[in-house]
Amino acid sequence: METRIIDSRNDFAQWAIDRSNAILMDQGSELATAARNGNEAQIGETAQALGQAIVDALIEAFDGLAGDE
DSSP: OOOOOOOSHHHHHHHHHHHHHHHHHHHHHHHHHHHHHTOHHHHHHHHHHHHHHHHHHHHHHHHHHHTTO
16 A cells, blocks of 8 residues: 555545555455355355455554554
């Protein structure tokens, strides 16, 4: 992941979109596979892991921004 300078809310929003897309590209195939298999438990677990990866990335970024105070 490259370093990006965030000077505004728009910069942060764009970063969040880009980072979320990268996570979806990385982990989305697992969710698609679970959906094709029709296993509800696997779909739930995979969706939870995907959501958690996005939340973790956003918290990491927020902590980096908050640390600059």
